[in-house]
Amino acid sequence: MGRPFLPARFAGAGAPENQSMQYAVGQxxxxxxxxxxxxxxxxxxxxxxxDPAAIVGVALEACDSKPGFNMNFNxxxxxxxxxxxxxxxxxxxxxxxxxxxxxxxxxxxxxxxxGDVGKTYSILKAGTGEWTLDAADGANQRxxxxxxxxxxxxxxxxxxxxxxxxx
Amino acid sequence: xxxxxxxxxxxxxxxxxxxxxNWTTYDPxxxxxxxQGTMDGPEIEAVxxxxxxxxxxxxxxxxxxxxxxxxxxxxxxxxKEFALGFALSRRTVEDDKYKKANQAAKWLAxxxxxxxxxxxxxxxxxxxxxxxxxxxxxxxxCSTVHTLFNSSATMANLPTTVVGFxxxxxxxxxxxxxxxxDWNGDPARSNxxxxxxxxxxxxxxxxxxxxxxxxxxxxxxxxxxxxxxPGLKQQVSRFKANAESYFLLDSNLNDAWxxxxxxxxxxxxxxxxxxxxxxxxSTRFLIWFVDFHGWTGANPS
Numbered sequence: 309m310g311r312p313f314l315p316a317r318f319a320g321a322g323a324p325e326n327q328s329m330q331y332a333v334g335q336x337x338x339x340x341x342x343x344x345x346x347x348x349x350x351x352x353x354x355x356x357x358x359d360p361a362a363i364v365g366v367a368l369e370a371c372d373s374k375p376g377f378n379m380n381f382n383x384x385x386x387x388x389x390x391x392x393x394x395x396x397x398x399x400x401x402x403x404x405x406x407x408x409x410x411x412x413x414x415x416x417x418x419x420x421x422x423g424d425v426g427k428t429y430s431i432l433k434a435g436t437g438e439w440t441l442d443a444a445d446g447a448n449q450r451x452x453x454x455x456x457x458x459x460x461x462x463x464x465x466x467x468x469x470x471x472x473x474x475x
Numbered sequence: 476x477x478x479x480x481x482x483x484x485x486x487x488x489x490x491x492x493x494x495x496x497n498w499t500t501y502d503p504x505x506x507x508x509x510x511q512g513t514m515d516g517p518e519i520e521a522v523x524x525x526x527x528x529x530x531x532x533x534x535x536x537x538x539x540x541x542x543x544x545x546x547x548x549x550x551x552x553x554x555k556e557f558a559l560g561f562a563l564s565r566r567t568v569e570d571d572k573y574k575k576a577n578q579a580a581k582w583l584a585x586x587x588x589x590x591x592x593x594x595x596x597x598x599x600x601x602x603x604x605x606x607x608x609x610x611x612x613x614x615x616x617c618s619t620v621h622t623l624f625n626s627s628a629t630m631a632n633l634p635t636t637v638v639g640f641x642x643x644x645x646x647x648x649x650x651x652x653x654x655x656x657d658w659n660g661d662p663a664r665s666n667x668x669x670x671x672x673x674x675x676x677x678x679x680x681x682x683x684x685x686x687x688x689x690x691x692x693x694x695x696x697x698x699x700x701x702x703x704x705p706g707l708k709q710q711v712s713r714f715k716a717n718a719e720s721y722f723l724l725d726s727n728l729n730d731a732w733x734x735x736x737x738x739x740x741x742x743x744x745x746x747x748x749x750x751x752x753x754x755x756x757s758t759r760f761l762i763w764f765v766d767f768h769g770w771t772g773a774n775p776s
Contacts, residue, residue, distance in 0.1 A: 387609035
């Protein structure tokens with residue numbers, strides 16, 4: 309599994325703006341997934357589809373990973389008191405800077421270059437579930453790169469304001 | 476954030492000293508119906524086991540029949556964290572002539588205690604629906620059809636026909652205690668020693684459990700309830716939302732718990748940039764039940 313999206317810089321705060329949010333039943337997203345609101349005004353979040361337009365944020369943990377889920381001998385669990393169907397989401401906003409890797413077709417990861425700074429990228433869910441910046445898609449831009457780390461092969465980015473679910 | 480303007484009455488003289496902010500509280504109620512303990516992990520799990528219930532008839536020279544004991548499914552509990560903060564500006568503290576704006580410890584402590592009470596009473600309010608709290612058979616605390624994992628029999632701790640808090644209603648619960656069964660479906664002793672009622676039934680409870688003669692009747696016959704339940708403890712629940720529900724419980728069998736993961740902690744600091752005084756309180760606890768035995772309840776409309 310490659311490097312997922314992670315919040316990296318928080319504009320002086322001790323932690324990114326975050327919220328524990330309820331996800332729709334049946335979700336399978338992993339840490340670093342881009343999440344959006346479920347349709348139908350349920351208030352639930354779901355993993356974004358292709359080129360999500362209104363981005364809520366990035367999941368800091370996988371679905372069904374909190375205490376009370378995936379117990380030993382799970383089929384024998386009769387009842388669970390107190391567990392919550394929520395994951396903590398680092399909210400996409402104007403301030404939080406995330407990191408992620410760039411892919412370009414079969415090249416994963418792409419080594420970023422200085423010229424990437426300031427560029428906008430599309431985002432793509434890789435086959436293993438983690439989200440990446442997509443250099444192969446010249447349209448559908450969702451993030452703007454603000455910095456790079458060549459050794460670690462990661463880009464620092466913010467989500468575009470036009471694509472924030474809660475701008 | 477409490478700033479100067481929000482509590483500006485306190486900055487000028489002329490107010491009387493009594494701010495009507497002191498209350499005599501009741502003793503904690505939840506220890507009256509929840510057992511208390513601690514948990515040392517984010518999850519706690521429980522199962523029940525039961526041995527064999529019968530010897531089998533054996534013919535002459537016949538081999539012994541071997542049978543297994545039974546184990547139930549598993550119940551899992553996960554604690555919740557509760558926390559609250561309070562902040563006020565340094566100027567507000569300095570300008571407060573009455574030293575009333577900053578009672579963070581008192582307020583937060585009270586909020587913590589009320590949280591424990593309300594969350595505990597939620598178990599009583601959910602005792603008939605089982606929306607949040609489910610026991611080892613996957614049903615609510617009180618049900619007419621509790622399943623017993625080593626028997627095809629069922630057991631009721633909720634009367635089929637529910638009546639209001641009365642001699643008949645209490646008798647119905649006592650009779651259910653007398654019919655309590657173990658996991659094999661065999662009779663199990665349960666002696667209720669506590670009744671949980673709403674404040675509106677305090678006097679009625681005293682009449683039902685204290686009168687030598689049966690109250691609310693003209694026949695003046697003996698009241699059997701105090702004879703069957705001598706020394707019953709009357710626990711008032713002021714925090715449950717349902718004013719009509721009532722319960723009898725056997726504290727020896729009671730398996731409803733208030734488990735502390737982290738006792739309530741208070742902390743304070745100040746913000747270097749703004750001089751705001753910051754206070755917070757947080758705690759982690761779990762309220763759950765595993766075994767429904769020992770409880771009976773009624774939920775009249």
